[in-house]
Amino acid sequence: MKKLKLEQYEVERHSKWELIEVSSSSRTYGTPSNFKVSLPKRHVHVEAVKFAYASLPVLTSISSGSNTFTYIESDVLVTRTATIVPGTYNIQANPVSLLDALEIAISSVPHAHVYMIFYNPNTRRLTFSNVSSLDPFTLRFTEPLASTLGFLPNTDYTGVNITAPYPLNLDHNSSTLYLGIEEIGRDFGQSTRTNLNYTFAIPLKNLPTSYQKNLLFHDTELLKQYTTNVPDHFLWELTVKLMDQYGAVVDTNGLDWTFGLEVHTSHVDRTVKLE
Secondary structure, three states: OOOOOOEEEEEEEEEEEEEEEEEHHHOOEEEOOEEEEEEEEEEEOEEEEEEEEEEEEOOEEEOOOOOEEEEEEOOOOOEEEEEOOOEEEOOOOOOOOHHHHHHHHHHOOOOOOOEEEEEEOOOOEEEEEEOOOOOOEEEEOOOOHHHHHOOOOOOOEEEOEEEOOOOOOOOOOOOEEEEEEOOOOOOOOOOOOOOOOOOEEEEOOOOOOOOOOEEEEOOOHHHHOOEEEOOOOEEEEEEEEEEOOOOOEOOOOOOOOEEEEEEEEEEEEEEEEEO
């Protein structure tokens, strides 16, 4: 009779979560809000990915219809309307800051004097200045631009140097941003807006009022629910899109940003033991 040889196996399962940071500045092509990036290493046997955090530039969107303000020069007594080019702005000049946009708006209409806008990072307030003479001028803003720039709406402010009574109020216009990653897919379980093809939602809620340059979202109980499966079980590059509540790509005004993902991998090692 022929004897059969039995093989015994030792099975060991390896499972871990690993944090990876993705920066739009490391992109291989694209823009800071719509790009492709290669990961530092190839992740295999991927079972799930969890959104960990995002550090985004503080931006404000100025749209057509709410992008004008008026000013009156005391020696001319003509009401002029300055129009800001619609777009997304940051206080930093990259490539066009909010200060640049305001100065361009004033200089694009006939004026007798030269005006500059200054920003105090300590008080976070804007100052409009007549830098060519001591003649006062008057500013008036309407909503929502007034609140964004730190002024009361429909109120006249007069002087050679006019400082906003309230801090600059740059903030995203929606309560949630959406992060689409093509290689991970859509998190159908959490997608409440059927018209958006997104992977993770980034809620912009309960934010501290003391931030200045970045909005930083850490992994909280609210964020931990945004976990999705990876169809092909490996990741080595990501195609990323940052979207607003309407599915449009968010213009970061050329500013780079970062986000973190927790990647869960699990695989089995099987070792043959000969008896």
